Each structure stands twice: as structure tokens, then as C-alpha cells.
Amino acid sequence: MAEQTSSQYERMTQGRIAPLIIKLAIPTTLSMLMTSVYNLADTAFVGTLGTSASGAVGVVFGYMSIIQAVGFMIGMGSGSIVSRALGARRQDEANAVISTGFLLALAAGLALSVLSFIFIDPLVRVMGSTETIAPYAKTYISYILFAAPFMTATFTMNQVLRFEGRAVLGMVGMMTGGLLNIIGDAVLIFGFDMGIAGAGLSTCLSQIVSFCILLAMFLTGKSASKLNPRYVRLDAATISDICATGFPSLLRQGLTSYTTMLLNQQSAPYGDAAIAAMSIVGRISFFVFSIALGVGQGFQPVCAFNYGARKYGRVRNAFRSTMVICEILMLVFVTILLLFSGNLIQVFRDDPEVIAIGTRALRVQGLGVLILPITMVVEMLYQSSGRKVGATVISAMRGGILFIPAILILAHFRGLYGIEEAQAVAYFLSIPPALLYARRFFDDLPQEDGN
Numbered sequence: 001m002a003e004q005t006s007s008q009y010e011r012m013t014q015g016r017i018a019p020l021i022i023k024l025a026i027p028t029t030l031s032m033l034m035t036s037v038y039n040l041a042d043t044a045f046v047g048t049l050g051t052s053a054s055g056a057v058g059v060v061f062g063y064m065s066i067i068q069a070v071g072f073m074i075g076m077g078s079g080s081i082v083s084r085a086l087g088a089r090r091q092d093e094a095n096a097v098i099s100t101g102f103l104l105a106l107a108a109g110l111a112l113s114v115l116s117f118i119f120i121d122p123l124v125r126v127m128g129s130t131e132t133i134a135p136y137a138k139t140y141i142s143y144i145l146f147a148a149p150f151m152t153a154t155f156t157m158n159q160v161l162r163f164e165g166r167a168v169l170g171m172v173g174m175m176t177g178g179l180l181n182i183i184g185d186a187v188l189i190f191g192f193d194m195g196i197a198g199a200g201l202s203t204c205l206s207q208i209v210s211f212c213i214l215l216a217m218f219l220t221g222k223s224a225s226k227l228n229p230r231y232v233r234l235d236a237a238t239i240s241d242i243c244a245t246g247f248p249s250l251l252r253q254g255l256t257s258y259t260t261m262l263l264n265q266q267s268a269p270y271g272d273a274a275i276a277a278m279s280i281v282g283r284i285s286f287f288v289f290s291i292a293l294g295v296g297q298g299f300q301p302v303c304a305f306n307y308g309a310r311k312y313g314r315v316r317n318a319f320r321s322t323m324v325i326c327e328i329l330m331l332v333f334v335t336i337l338l339l340f341s342g343n344l345i346q347v348f349r350d351d352p353e354v355i356a357i358g359t360r361a362l363r364v365q366g367l368g369v370l371i372l373p374i375t376m377v378v379e380m381l382y383q384s385s386g387r388k389v390g391a392t393v394i395s396a397m398r399g400g401i402l403f404i405p406a407i408l409i410l411a412h413f414r415g416l417y418g419i420e421e422a423q424a425v426a427y428f429l430s431i432p433p434a435l436l437y438a439r440r441f442f443d444d445l446p447q448e449d450g451n
Contacts, residue, residue: 012305054280059128062264096232105149113148173214188201277361365424
């Protein structure tokens with residue numbers, strides 16, 4: 001184990017930057033894409049049940065973002081601390097943080113599940129359901145709530161493995177669950193004629209499988225940090241450090257969830273077709289952005305590890321390399337998205353009204369996705385180095401602070417067109433402050449490496 005940890009330290013602090021980021025990014029990107037694929041599979045399979053059922057998946061997706069937000073907060077917080085601790089060769093601290101984070105994730109997911117079951121009827125309304133969508137949304141979300149504790153813990157373990165530089169292990173768990181979800185959708189929705197309940201049950205079972213696989217990675221010694229109840233520290237300092245470091249992820253995902261609900265509410269006056277179209281556009285856009293996000297998540301362990309090891313030149317190099325790689329990838333994939341927007345929408349819902357709304361919205365959002373990696377990489381830079389305030393501010397801007405006024409103002413003056421344009425406008429407005437934060441970070445970063 002000691003030799004394995006030493007080898008990992010040398011790889012993270014001495015390996016060539018760009019190949020290292022790409023190597024770490026490949027399994028993370030595949031995991032992100034698989035998550036997007038099974039989200040898209042849910043949308044496509046459920047889309048065959050009707051426009052209202054398709055809209056329900058989009059509505060519940062907003063709630064799933066809340067579950068993901070909790071798991072990401074604890075996982076990003078734990079992972080960043082673990083990576084910096086391993087970079088500074090503080091093994092006991094790494095063990096304590098992952099063990100505590102895992103317990104926190106389970107408890108938070110369970111609390112979220114219980115509260116949501118109690119208030120399930122008002123919950124589906126708040127998320128933006130119409131009278132026709134609400135019954136489908138309630139059925140679908142019931143299965144998601146049962147899986148919530150497993151989902152939060154799964155996200156946490158996956159993030160820690162990624163920050164350790166062992167993203168391949170996380171990929172195995174996430175991709176296995178994703179593949180099972182796609183197969184389960186087909187079998188349960190059509191084979192057992194369960195309709196939207198089949199989609200919900202498939203998602204629930206796949207998340208439990210992913211949880212079991214990732215837990216086995218830690219229990220069998222494949223991870224650099226050790227998960228064990230005896231390492232748990234339920235003191236205020238450890239818990240607050242995990243939560244404060246991961247708070248930008250909670251804020252971003254929480255705002256994403258809220259803005260999804262707000263988007264559904266603003267789209268509701270234009271009918272179920274508008275909600276379904278914007279839901280499909282959101283999933284396709286995220287699929288494209290997942291590619292850049294995967295590269296960014298390959299950057300985070302490199303940044304955190306070398307920041308902890310005081311190798312500041314490598315931090316600068318990693319930031320530049322990640323930015324270039326992300327923008328090249330986005331240019332390629334957004335071009336494809338713009339050329340085939342109508343065809344992509346039609347795959348998920350062959351409804352002329354949905355296609356018409358979705359085609360324009362997808363083209364506009366594609367332009368926003370093109371420049372989104374700029375704010376993303378700056379936010380990851382701050383979070384990976386433990387600079388909580390800056391990471392929180394950038395996360396809030398990217399996650400929704402700029403989107404909320406944009407959609408309210410544009411929806412008022414431009415109607416449905418404004419709803420389609422709001423996200424891209426918010427992305428463009430977030431670029432100048434993100435660049436200012438990047439400049440501040442590198443002005444403060446020491447020019448010479450530390451000992």
C-alpha cells in the first residue's frame with residue numbers, strides 16, 4: 001500500500017501535465033457521458049409515453065439535481081481535502097475525511113428522502129408540474145426518493161476517487177449503473193409494461209448497484225484513502241471544513257435545480273410542449289458540456305495534489321492546458337450540435353411543436369455552452385486549492401445568480417424566445433468576473449515552488 005501511494009504521489013507531482021490531465025479526464029468524461037446517456041435514455045424511452053410523461057422527467061430532473069448537489073458538496077469537499085492531504089503526505093487526515101464524508105452523505109440523503117416523502121404533493125407542484133404532468137412526476141419521483149441515500153453516498157465516493165487520481169475506479173461503478181439503467185428502462189417500461197414507474201424503478205436499482213461497487217473499492221483497499229468507522233471524526237472542525245470546501249458545488253447544483261424549476265414555471269404558460277422541449281434541450285446541452293466537465297474534473301486532482309505539494313508552476317501549467325483542451329472540444333461538439341439541432345430534438349420527441357421550440361432553444365444554448373468552460377475551470381481552480389469564498393462566488397454566478405434575473409426579464413419582454421435565450425445570456429455575463437478572479441488567483445500564487 002505504501003509503495004502504491006508513493007508511486008501515485010510521483011505520478012501526480014512529476015508526470016507531464018497535459019497527458020496526465022487527459023489520462024485522468026478519460027474515465028471521468030466517460031462516467032459523465034454515461035450519466036448523461038442514461039438521463040437521455042430516460043427522456044427518450046419516457047418520450048414514447050406522451051408529452052406529459054416526457055415533461056415529468058424534466059420536472060423530476062430538477063429534484064435529482066438537489067440530491068446530486070448534496071452528494072457533490074460532501075464529495076467535492078472531502079475529495080479536495082483528501083487530495084491536498086495526500087499531496088502533503090498526511091494519510092491519517094485523508095482517512096478521517098473520507099470516512100466522515102461517507103457517513104455525512106448517507107445521513108443527508110436519508111434526511112432528504114424522508115422530508116420529501118412527507119411533502120411529495122406540494123413538492124411536484126413547486127418543481128413546475130402542470131395538472132397533466134403532476135401524476136407522472138409523483139410516480140417517477142417516488143422511486144428516486146427511495147434511492148436518495150445511495151445516490152448521495154455514491155456521488156461522494158466517486159468524487160473522492162477522482163480527486164485521488166483513481167478516476168478509473170469511479171468510472172467502473174458509475175458506468176455499470178448507467179448501463180443497467182438503460183437496459184432496465186427498456187425491460188421495465190416495455191417488457192413489463194410499467195410505464196413511467198419502470199423508468200423510476202430502473203434508476204433506483206442502478207443507483208444501488210453503483211453504490212455497492214464503489215463501496216467495495218474502498219473496503220478492498222483499492223483507494224488511496226481508507227474508509228473505516230474508526231476513522232470517523234464528528235467534530236465541528238472536520239465537518240465544517242468538508243461542507244465549506246464543497247459548498248460551491250452545493251450552491252451551483254442547488255441553483256441549477258432552482259433554475260430548472262423556474263424554467264419549468266416560466267415555460268408552463270406555453271403548454272406541456274414547451275416544458276418537454278426545454279427539458280430535452282437541457283439534457284442535450286449538458287451531454288455536450290459533460291465532455292468539457294470531464295476534462296475539468298481531470299484537472300482538479302492535478303491542481304489539488306500539486307497545490308498541496310507546493311508545486312505552483314504545475315498548477316499554472318495545468319490551468320492553461322485544461323482551458324485550451326476544453327475550448328477545442330467545445331468548438332467541435334457545439335458545431336455538430338448547431339448543425340443537427342432539429343434532428344436531435346426529434347430523436348426524443350417526434351412532436352412538431354416540441355421540435356420547433358427545441359430546435360431554436362438548442363442552437364441558442366449551444367452558443368452559451370461554447371464559452372461555459374471558462375467559468376468552470378476558474379471555479380475548479382479555486383475549489384481545488386481550498387479557496388472557498390472565491391469558488392462560492394464563481395459557482396453562484398455560473399449556477400444561476402445571473403440566470404434568474406435573465407429569464408425573468410427576457411421572458412417578460414420576449415416571451416418564449418426570451419426563455420430560450422436566458423441561459424446563454426447568463427453564461428456570457430459570467431465570463432468577465434471569472435477572468436478577474438483567475439487573474440487575482442495567479443497574482444497571489446507564489447512564483448517559486450515551495451519545499
